[in-house]
Amino acid sequence: MTNIAAAASPSAETAAALPTRLAKGFVGRLVIIIPYLWLLFFFLVPFIIVFKISLSQTAISMPPYTPVLDFSEGVSGFFAGFSALNFDNYTWLTQDALYFNAYVTSLIIAAISTLLTLIVGYPIAYGMARAPATVRPTLLMLVILPFWTSFLIRVYAWIGILKPEGLLNQVLLSLHLISQPLVILNTYTAIFIGIVYSYLPFMVLPLYSSLEKMDYSLIEAAQDLGCPPIGAFWKITFPLSLPGVIAGCLLVFIPAVGEFVIPDLLGGSQTLMIGKTLWNEFFANRDWPVSSAVAVILLLVLTVPIMFFQQAQARAQEQGK
Amino acid sequence: MNTTWSRFNISSIVLGFAFLYLPIVLLIVFSFNESKLVTVWGGFSTKWYVSLFHNQGLMDATWVTARVGVISATVATVLGTLAAITLTRYTRFKGRVLFSGMVFAPLVMPEVITGLSLLLLFVAVGLDRGFFTVTLAHITFTMCFVAVVVQSRLVSFDRSLEEAAMDLGAPPVKTFFQITLPVIMPAIISGWMLAFTLSLDDLVIASFTSGPGATTLPMKIYSQVRLGVTPEINAACTILIAVVAVGVIIASIANKRREVQRQRDEQAAQRG
Numbered sequence: 001m002t003n004i005a006a007a008a009s010p011s012a013e014t015a016a017a018l019p020t021r022l023a024k025g026f027v028g029r030l031v032i033i034i035p036y037l038w039l040l041f042f043f044l045v046p047f048i049i050v051f052k053i054s055l056s057q058t059a060i061s062m063p064p065y066t067p068v069l070d071f072s073e074g075v076s077g078f079f080a081g082f083s084a085l086n087f088d089n090y091t092w093l094t095q096d097a098l099y100f101n102a103y104v105t106s107l108i109i110a111a112i113s114t115l116l117t118l119i120v121g122y123p124i125a126y127g128m129a130r131a132p133a134t135v136r137p138t139l140l141m142l143v144i145l146p147f148w149t150s151f152l153i154r155v156y157a158w159i160g161i162l163k164p165e166g167l168l169n170q171v172l173l174s175l176h177l178i179s180q181p182l183v184i185l186n187t188y189t190a191i192f193i194g195i196v197y198s199y200l201p202f203m204v205l206p207l208y209s210s211l212e213k214m215d216y217s218l219i220e221a222a223q224d225l226g227c228p229p230i231g232a233f234w235k236i237t238f239p240l241s242l243p244g245v246i247a248g249c250l251l252v253f254i255p256a257v258g259e260f261v262i263p264d265l266l267g268g269s270q271t272l273m274i275g276k277t278l279w280n281e282f283f284a285n286r287d288w289p290v291s292s293a294v295a296v297i298l299l300l301v302l303t304v305p306i307m308f309f310q311q312a313q314a315r316a317q318e319q320g321k
Numbered sequence: 322m323n324t325t326w327s328r329f330n331i332s333s334i335v336l337g338f339a340f341l342y343l344p345i346v347l348l349i350v351f352s353f354n355e356s357k358l359v360t361v362w363g364g365f366s367t368k369w370y371v372s373l374f375h376n377q378g379l380m381d382a383t384w385v386t387a388r389v390g391v392i393s394a395t396v397a398t399v400l401g402t403l404a405a406i407t408l409t410r411y412t413r414f415k416g417r418v419l420f421s422g423m424v425f426a427p428l429v430m431p432e433v434i435t436g437l438s439l440l441l442l443f444v445a446v447g448l449d450r451g452f453f454t455v456t457l458a459h460i461t462f463t464m465c466f467v468a469v470v471v472q473s474r475l476v477s478f479d480r481s482l483e484e485a486a487m488d489l490g491a492p493p494v495k496t497f498f499q500i501t502l503p504v505i506m507p508a509i510i511s512g513w514m515l516a517f518t519l520s521l522d523d524l525v526i527a528s529f530t531s532g533p534g535a536t537t538l539p540m541k542i543y544s545q546v547r548l549g550v551t552p553e554i555n556a557a558c559t560i561l562i563a564v565v566a567v568g569v570i571i572a573s574i575a576n577k578r579r580e581v582q583r584q585r586d587e588q589a590a591q592r593g
Contacts, residue, residue, distance in 0.1 A: 028493070031403050031407055032407045032414060035403045036416070039420070040423070042439065042457065042460075042461040043426075043461060045442060047438055120340070127330035127337070130327075131330070143341070145569065148565050148569055149345060149562050150539065150558070150562075150565075152539050153345075153561065154345065156348070156550070157345060157347065158344055160347065197340070200341060201341075255429055255430075255431055255432075257431065258430075258431020258434060260431075260525055261525065291437060298431065299434060306426055310421070310426070
């Protein structure tokens with residue numbers, strides 16, 4: 001087979017020729033255009049609409065806002081619309097301390113739980129990477145499996161465990177470790193537990209893939225030269241696993257900032273997170289412009305970590321080749 | 322390589338997996354609880370499963386969810402595969418950076434933002450909220466996950482197979498369907514399954530984009546959970562877990578078989 005290919009043409013030339021031959025054809029163009037248009041229309045355009053509505057006024061109608069920048073009135077109408085733009089929703093966000101607190105609390109909660117997930121996930125990933133090669137696929141499967149079960153169900157399972165008359169308190173009381181039930185449900189502690197639990201596979205998988213590739217003779221060499229195990233870990237293992245650490249932390253941190261289900265079910269009404277605030281603005285207060293403004297700011301806050309994430313993805317893709 | 326599986330490594334794995342699985346196991350155990358109190362064991366019973374099947378609202382929601390899942394996963398798999406091919410094969414075209422951005426960003430985008438923005442799009446273009454809009458929303462966010470899964474297979478794909486086919490005179494489209502597609506099929510199947518389960522799972526995006534008459538199962542479960550934990554919901558969750566677990570197990574067995582078959586074919590080809 002290789003002989004025929006080599007005889008017919010040098011393979012480097014064909015490798016370069018294939019995409020161009022495909023791309024020049026009608027079918028090749030369709031391959032790019034269909035998903036491109038879909039994502040433009042259903043991913044990018046909606047953000048522009050969110051931005052537009054965040055600049056409009058709340059109205060008691062359906063939809064509950066007065067439109068601005070209406071393209072149906074032509075170019076002059078479009079420019080006239082600029083004067084009608086109003087930043088009231090953003091001013092409103094800065095005036096009410098509730099929103100500012102919600103953003104800051106969300107970032108802090110996400111940061112702390114990302115760190116906790118890293119601390120919980122690292123030993124698991126490390127143990128998996130050092131497991132016998134025959135066991136590793138099974139272990140990998142076992143980490144991925146909970147990810148397939150519903151997020152909502154996994155969060156719901158914790159309500160029965162954490163509530164005052166729940167299973168955790170029953171066990172602790174019967175062991176006489178505590179004399180009064182712990183109050184965990186409806187506190188920030190419950191949110192931390194929920195995020196660590198739900199996002200653990202997202203942390204373990206990238207960590208595992210970078211730890212598995214590591215050359216462990218480096219550690220043996222360090223230890224032979226008299227480096228204590230903990231020193232060897234911080235000087236060799238951890239720096240080499242850094243790409244996995246970064247990828248895992250971003251995969252946990254970014255969605256955790258805007259998390260809704262966990263703070264809503266486990267955090268109760270006393271806890272404050274921006275995803276919940278946005279949900280309430282939209283569904284309880286029916287204030288579409290303000291919830292759009294909340295979304296725009298949340299997106300701006302997350303732009304930097306999302307760009308980091310994309311660079312990490314692109315780099316991983318390059319290395320894969 | 323000499324792998325030392327120390328006591329520390331084993332115990333961290335055991336503890337980690339206990340943490341991952343114990344809540345799910347407890348949830349399943351208490352779905353068979355006789356008592357209405359979820360956390361007090363009152364004996365074995367399957368009565369909550371029986372009452373589940375008489376709950377018309379829940380059954381309707383299950384039907385809606387299944388249809389949305391199958392349709393959205395199928396369309397998302399086609400679009401996601403095309404996106405994956407674009408990402409790995411066309412390294413130079415105008416707007417490639419924007420395209421890869423649009424593929425990767427939804428993976429980490431908070432669901433509240435995706436849900437809100439899609440809803441505002443549907444309102445802007447005048448689509449009535451319901452079954453159709455939920456399906457469109459699910460296609461959009463799950464296709465990116467399919468793209469990532471298929472892309473990882475395409476990256477490690479042996480391009481000389483395609484070159485050989487085209488050198489022997491097969492046109493690009495035929496080469497794709499006869500060589501490339503069969504090789505990346507396992508990734509496409511797991512992409513479909515991932516898209517289906519993500520759609521089955523989704524509460525936030527469905528809540529924003531759904532309308533009257535198109536209540537999905539997670540929306541139904543969520544509205545009942547807010548009223549309190551009941552064994553009936555535990556039973557519903559257990560069925561959902563069982564369906565997904567059986568699906569994943571069947572898929573992995575099928576994958577393994579195909580792998581064994583392929584190795585046998587390759588050996589036969591080398592011998593012949």
